[in-house]
Amino acid sequence: MEKTDRIFVAGHRGLVGSAIRRELERNGCSNLLLKTHAELDLMDRSSVERFFAREQPRYVFLAAAKVGGILANNDFPADFIRDNLEIQTNVIDAASRAGVERLLFLGSSCIYPKLCPQPIKEEYLLTGPLEATNRPYSIAKIAGIEMCWSYNRQHGTRFLAAMPTNLYGPGDNFDLHKSHVLPALIRKAAEAKANGERKIVVWGTGTPRRELLYSDDLAVACVFLMNLPEAKFRTLLNSEEPPLINIGTGEDLTIRDLGELVCRVIGFEGQLEFDTTKPDGTPRKLLDVSRIHALGWRAGTSLEEGIRRTYEWAKESFLLAPA
Numbered sequence: 001m002e003k004t005d006r007i008f009v010a011g012h013r014g015l016v017g018s019a020i021r022r023e024l025e026r027n028g029c030s031n032l033l034l035k036t037h038a039e040l041d042l043m044d045r046s047s048v049e050r051f052f053a054r055e056q057p058r059y060v061f062l063a064a065a066k067v068g069g070i071l072a073n074n075d076f077p078a079d080f081i082r083d084n085l086e087i088q089t090n091v092i093d094a095a096s097r098a099g100v101e102r103l104l105f106l107g108s109s110c111i112y113p114k115l116c117p118q119p120i121k122e123e124y125l126l127t128g129p130l131e132a133t134n135r136p137y138s139i140a141k142i143a144g145i146e147m148c149w150s151y152n153r154q155h156g157t158r159f160l161a162a163m164p165t166n167l168y169g170p171g172d173n174f175d176l177h178k179s180h181v182l183p184a185l186i187r188k189a190a191e192a193k194a195n196g197e198r199k200i201v202v203w204g205t206g207t208p209r210r211e212l213l214y215s216d217d218l219a220v221a222c223v224f225l226m227n228l229p230e231a232k233f234r235t236l237l238n239s240e241e242p243p244l245i246n247i248g249t250g251e252d253l254t255i256r257d258l259g260e261l262v263c264r265v266i267g268f269e270g271q272l273e274f275d276t277t278k279p280d281g282t283p284r285k286l287l288d289v290s291r292i293h294a295l296g297w298r299a300g301t302s303l304e305e306g307i308r309r310t311y312e313w314a315k316e317s318f319l320l321a322p323a
């Protein structure tokens with residue numbers, strides 16, 4: 001990517017999109033195309049087509065999506081499959097028609113089967129049943145990968161799907177009804193500390209293992225992939241397998257260990273209590289990141305440092321009580 005290239009970051013106010021925007025700006029990219037949801041509803045096909053025809057972006061980061069935790073996925077399954085299918089179909093199709101040079105479609109590690117071997121290689125896609133709680137969301141994301149692959153074959157596009165592991169960082173959602181595990185833990189520990197409480201309640205048994213990637217590290221990986229020299233980029237797009245690449249740290253830990261780390265960073269000295277009536281989700285989810293490591297990218301932020309920065313951001317954004 002040249003610094004003056006027109007680059008559309010779809011979903012630039014979200015956790016992932018805002019990190020990609022920051023990384024592009026750090027790289028001196030001066031021609032970013034940014035539209036809020038209110039300015040451009042990506043579910044509105046004709047508006048999306050008009051936008052692409054008018055703006056002619058050269059690169060697209062597709063980080064707009066309907067995203068949520070177990071509770072939201074459970075309560076609104078129809079919204080999750082409809083919104084995601086519509087957003088990605090509109091953007092991928094319009095990008096193809098407008099002759100976009102490279103597009104990066106952001107998916108998620110929940111596309112992989114619930115009980116697949118660990119660490120999860122890209123080739124395990126569609127080899128077994130999915131986790132039930134977010135199946136509508138996962139199937140929409142799988143359809144997005146299939147669309148990238150099909151458009152590449154039929155229209156000669158160069159669209160790549162990146163599957164990040166669980167993410168966290170500045171811009172995260174701290175609403176307990178919608179949040180993922182880490183912001184929920186940060187919020188509970190920060191509030192318990194502020195209120196002088198002695199314990200926090202954590203969903204599930206605490207035994208599932210999770211991998212967590214700092215959002216700024218993901219953004220570095222996304223820009224790295226879009227900047228790959230042509231010969232390397234082409235190795236990710238062949239007609240034999242989906243154009244898919246995992247992005248993660250290659251390391252995981254239990255929810256219990258994660259909870260203890262969060263408490264240590266925040267300075268909350270009470271106990272963790274596990275509510276085993278609540279679902280655990282997938283027992284383990286660790287991505288095999290050898291493909292992206294072989295290309296030359298590795299995550300650079302330790303989990304402890306990432307949690308500290310996220311906590312500071314949440315306090316500065318008045319999402320959490322001051323310590």
Ligand SMILES: NC(=O)c1ccc[n+]([C@@H]2O[C@H](COP(=O)([O-])OP(=O)(O)OC[C@H]3O[C@@H](n4cnc5c(N)ncnc54)[C@H](OP(=O)(O)O)[C@@H]3O)[C@@H](O)[C@H]2O)c1
Pocket residue numbers: 010011012013014015016017036037038040041042043062063064065066067087106107108109163164165166167168171180
């Ligand atoms: N967060 C994670 O742990 C995680 C992990 C792996 C992969 N990912 C992937 O990364 C991508 C982005 O996730 P995220 O965590 O950044 O989500 P997010 O924080 O909820 O951001 C999503 C963005 O998309 C926008 N958006 C949603 N519907 C839209 C529409 N119809 N038109 C225009 N904009 C729309 C939202 O704008 P409004 O808020 O204004 O609606 C928001 O800015 C998703 O594809 C997700 O699968 C996320």
